[in-house]
Amino acid sequence: MTAVAEPDLKHELRALDAAHFLHPFTDHAALAAKGVRVITRAEGIWIWDADGHRILDGMSGLWCVNAGYGRRELAEAAYHQMRTLPFYNTFFQTTTEPPVRLARRLTELAPPVDGRRFTHVFFTSSGSEANDTHVRLVRRYWDLMGQPQRKVIISRWNAYHGSTVAAASLGGMRAMHEQGDLPIPGIVHIEQPYYWQHRQPGETPEAFGVRAARWLEEKILEVGPDKVAAFIAEPVQGAGGVIIPPSTYWPEVQRIVERYGILLISDEVICAFGRLGHWFAYERFGIKPDLVTFAKAVTSGYVPLGGVLVGERVARVLVEGGEFTHGYTYSGHPVACAVALANLDLMQRERLPERVRDDTGPYLAERFATLADHPLVGVAESCGMVAGLILTRDKATLEPFPEDWEVGLLCRQHCFDTGVVMRAVGARMIIAPPLVMTRADIDVMIDLIRRALDATWADLQRQGRV
Ligand SMILES: *Cc1c(COP(=O)(O)O)cnc(C)c1O
Numbered sequence: 001m002t003a004v005a006e007p008d009l010k011h012e013l014r015a016l017d018a019a020h021f022l023h024p025f026t027d028h029a030a031l032a033a034k035g036v037r038v039i040t041r042a043e044g045i046w047i048w049d050a051d052g053h054r055i056l057d058g059m060s061g062l063w064c065v066n067a068g069y070g071r072r073e074l075a076e077a078a079y080h081q082m083r084t085l086p087f088y089n090t091f092f093q094t095t096t097e098p099p100v101r102l103a104r105r106l107t108e109l110a111p112p113v114d115g116r117r118f119t120h121v122f123f124t125s126s127g128s129e130a131n132d133t134h135v136r137l138v139r140r141y142w143d144l145m146g147q148p149q150r151k152v153i154i155s156r157w158n159a160y161h162g163s164t165v166a167a168a169s170l171g172g173m174r175a176m177h178e179q180g181d182l183p184i185p186g187i188v189h190i191e192q193p194y195y196w197q198h199r200q201p202g203e204t205p206e207a208f209g210v211r212a213a214r215w216l217e218e219k220i221l222e223v224g225p226d227k228v229a230a231f232i233a234e235p236v237q238g239a240g241g242v243i244i245p246p247s248t249y250w251p252e253v254q255r256i257v258e259r260y261g262i263l264l265i266s267d268e269v270i271c272a273f274g275r276l277g278h279w280f281a282y283e284r285f286g287i288k289p290d291l292v293t294f295a296k297a298v299t300s301g302y303v304p305l306g307g308v309l310v311g312e313r314v315a316r317v318l319v320e321g322g323e324f325t326h327g328y329t330y331s332g333h334p335v336a337c338a339v340a341l342a343n344l345d346l347m348q349r350e351r352l353p354e355r356v357r358d359d360t361g362p363y364l365a366e367r368f369a370t371l372a373d374h375p376l377v378g379v380a381e382s383c384g385m386v387a388g389l390i391l392t393r394d395k396a397t398l399e400p401f402p403e404d405w406e407v408g409l410l411c412r413q414h415c416f417d418t419g420v421v422m423r424a425v426g427a428r429m430i431i432a433p434p435l436v437m438t439r440a441d442i443d444v445m446i447d448l449i450r451r452a453l454d455a456t457w458a459d460l461q462r463q464g465r466v
Contacts, residue, residue: 010038010050042069045434056420056445058431063270064301067346068436074302077342081335090332099332102340109279110309113288120310123332127269127295128162130306135166136326138230138263141314144321150229151186154219158192160239161267190215193245209246213253220260230263235281238270241425242388250285263290273297274435276384277357290314300343305336352435356384363439367446374453388430400427414455420448
């Protein structure tokens with residue numbers, strides 16, 4: 001398709017946007033000074049802006065368009081469902097076909113842990129709502145178990161679990177906590193397993209992984225083991241900057257949660273649906289969660305849908321426990337669930353999780369690692385189809401650039417200008433590209449990233465900063 005610039009549309013939308021649109025996670029003064037970027041269409045792994053520029057979407061929208069853009073099957077599934085039954089609720093002893101089929105499908109896709117299956121699904125419209133659901137669900141579980149004093153949920157600093165009051169509290173983003181008196185009571189945090197930040201001199205990643213997991217045990221003992229309801233964590237932290245834990249971390253966490261009998265919640269809003277080369281990431285790390293959060297790629301982002309996968313241990317108690325007074329108008333929305341079913345069909349047909357595990361994931365790892373020879377880059381690491389690199393002044397110590405230099409934002413801008421979307425998280429530049437990428441696409445992406453790094457480096461040299 002040819003690139004068509006739409007300057008009039010851009011100017012009109014920019015003016016209207018500035019006048020009326022309160023954006024999520026946006027500094028509006030900075031945005032007004034620069035003018036918002038208008039995206040007009042997308043196909044495959046590419047997006048187009050209103051200037052007609054074609055940009056490789058290295059972030060899959062916002063970690064969600066795993067099947068790529070322009071998938072006809074997904075649009076048709078939505079259309080047919082809207083014609084048949086656009087909405088009906090699932091409260092008050094009623095159901096519709098798509099959420100039933102999807103609940104069944106998800107419980108089949110999720111492998112059992114220690115012979116225990118995930119038997120039930122609670123649907124929401126987002127990851128935040130799903131994590132809110134956990135807060136109520138685990139407390140309800142412990143009430144029904146006759147241990148109502150178990151209320152505390154342990155999470156991690158720099159985790160991202162969403163943006164509602166409870167989800168932002170579960171998250172460990174200090175900038176979010178500072179606005180609105182968060183976290184709410186009953187949620188406490190431990191340090192993240194980020195080797196490059198917390199390693200001690202001479203410490204191996206494996207030794208660090210065990211030490212980091214023990215922070216959980218220390219916190220449990222500090223709070224009181226009989227007061228802890230659950231531990232929640234992302235298998236690989238996404239929005240925190242693609243923080244990949246050492247291989248020893250999760251097995252030790254697993255030992256600890258079992259020792260104290262607390263529930264384990266795996267927030268797989270990013271990591272599930274092939275992102276790390278498996279349908280669910282707990283498989284990859286040998287985690288045995290009681291509850292799993294999903295959202296984003298369950299529909300490849302085409303329509304909003306999220307939910308909670310509930311394992312036998314909790315489901316049995318909830319099902320026998322009478323009414324759980326919790327639900328959303330759109331819990332089990334038929335159109336969202338129909339699109340999810342079509343998306344899972346597509347991912348199964350194209351074997352996307354297997355492709356990531358056996359082919360494109362290892363290839364990305366190999367190619368992404370080559371970026372570590374760039375003068376700006378300290379570490380370049382990946383896991384499945386997420387990857388992150390550290391921008392540094394000193395490749396030996398990984399010393400970051402002074403924060404007010406805003407090197408990450410400069411690099412992000414060069415990425416856009418070069419034609420690839422990367423996200424900047426502090427000193428880390430990260431990607432999570434669509435899973436439909438081929439090896440040739442990966443080559444193109446790595447090339448674009450290298451050119452953006454070169455342009456950033458040239459700027460810093462011109463400014464006398466390196
Ligand atoms: C995006 C995200 C959420 C929040 O999902 P929303 O749909 O934005 O509410 C929760 N957890 C993780 C790990 C996420 O990446």
